[in-house]
Amino acid sequence: MHIHVLGCHGADQLVGGTAGLVRQESCGFLIDGSVLLDAGTIGTRLTLAEQRRIRFVLLSHLHFDHIKSLPTLVDNLAEKFDEPVIVAATAPVLQGLRDHVFNDTVYPNFFELPNRKRPILQALVLEPGKPVTLGHLEVIPIVVNHTVPTVGYVVKDRRAALLYSGDTYETEEIWSLGRTIPELKAAFIESSFPNELADLAKQTKHLTPSLLAEEWRKLRNDQVPLYAYHLKPPYTDQILRELRELHIPGLKVLEEGQTFTL
Numbered sequence: 730m731h732i733h734v735l736g737c738h739g740a741d742q743l744v745g746g747t748a749g750l751v752r753q754e755s756c757g758f759l760i761d762g763s764v765l766l767d768a769g770t771i772g773t774r775l776t777l778a779e780q781r782r783i784r785f786v787l788l789s790h791l792h793f794d795h796i797k798s799l800p801t802l803v804d805n806l807a808e809k810f811d812e813p814v815i816v817a818a819t820a821p822v823l824q825g826l827r828d829h830v831f832n833d834t835v836y837p838n839f840f841e842l843p844n845r846k847r848p849i850l851q852a853l854v855l856e857p858g859k860p861v862t863l864g865h866l867e868v869i870p871i872v873v874n875h876t877v878p879t880v881g882y883v884v885k886d887r888r889a890a891l892l893y894s895g896d897t898y899e900t901e902e903i904w905s906l907g908r909t910i911p912e913l914k915a916a917f918i919e920s921s922f923p924n925e926l927a928d929l930a931k932q933t934k935h936l937t938p939s940l941l942a943e944e945w946r947k948l949r950n951d952q953v954p955l956y957a958y959h960l961k962p963p964y965t966d967q968i969l970r971e972l973r974e975l976h977i978p979g980l981k982v983l984e985e986g987q988t989f990t991l
Contacts, residue, residue: 730866730886730914730991733759736770737983739921739935740794742962753962754985755794758893758917759783760884764863766893771798772805774985780805785863788818789895790879791825800830803839803849813851817863819870821878823852855880871906873897875934883907889914889991894944896921896959898934904947914991917983918944919959923967935959938971951978958983 736754743750755769763784765771771780780802789795799816806814816823831838831850839849855861857872857880870880873895881895881903890913894903897919907913921935930937936944938957945955955977960968972980 730884730889730891731761732891732989732991733762733774734983734985734987735759735774736985737958737960737987738965738985739919739959739961741770744962744965752985753965755797756959757798760866760891761864761886764866764884766882766884767795768799768802769794769797770985772801773798777805781810783814784812785815785817787863787868787882787884788816788822789881789893790875790877791822791829792877792896795896796826796830799826800836803836806849807839807843810849813848815851815853815863817853817855817861817868819857819878819880820854823854869906871903873903874900883910883913885910885912888912891991892916892948892953894918894936896935897944898931898936899940899944901947904944907948907953908950913950913953915954915956916945916948917956917958920957920968920972921959921961923964924971925967926964938968938975941972942975942977945977955980956983957981 735757738753741754756767757770758766762782765783765786855870857870860867860869867885869883873879873881875896879895882893884891890910892907919936920941922930922937924937924939
């Protein structure tokens with residue numbers, strides 16, 4: 730399973746890096762060139778040819794930073810597409826896209842354009858806990874603890890599996906499932922706020938480094954590489970410091986442009 734990190738932060742921002750300004754962008758992970766896990770970042774990281782190879786968009790929830798590049802993708806494909814892009818998500822997310830985004834007011838309804846028989850976007854309703862096949866991948870959506878209906882995912886191919894927490898606060902079911910998967914090769918777990926903003930994290934249903942450590946222990950497998958993501962850019966340095974202080978072996982923080990194979 731090849732993963733290309735398009736965006737992995739909780740917002741978009743230019744920040745200073747060793748080689749100048751660096752773009753931190755909202756979550757979007759391209760798997761094997763054809764499956765996009767969350768749609769916060771697409772067009773700013775992919776060529777048009779790469780965007781045309783996307784066959785499935787897998788959404789965790791409706792919050793803007795996880796869907797905001799989907800209209801851009803549609804615009805880029807509008808004049809030339811061979812088959813619809815399948816948008817796979819739970820029913821509340823798909824309904825929210827129709828009600829609030831592709832509603833012919835904010836944006837044209839590309840679930841019915843250019844015509845209902847052959848639209849650019851095609852909806853696939855996911856049911857939590859039920860596996861579904863997207864191309865060559867098996868995907869299992871699992872309900873997590875956020876302020877709106879949200880799922881994390883376990884994504885599998887024939888050799889490896891990825892656990893993706895989605896936006897979440899303290900939760901249980903996804904870790905229970907993770908403990909049953911022997912081929913689990915990576916866990917992406919969000920860490921949005923520093924520890925001093927624990928009250929805000931609780932209110933908005935996100936994790937801090939301390940909470941990440943507690944959730945990580947529920948997996949009961951310290952051999953699985955842990956990748957933190959969804960850091961809010963204004964707090965990045967503080968969150969990074971607090972993550973290092975956890976002394977979790979092999980803990981890494983995802984970065985835009987990173988690619989790796991599980």
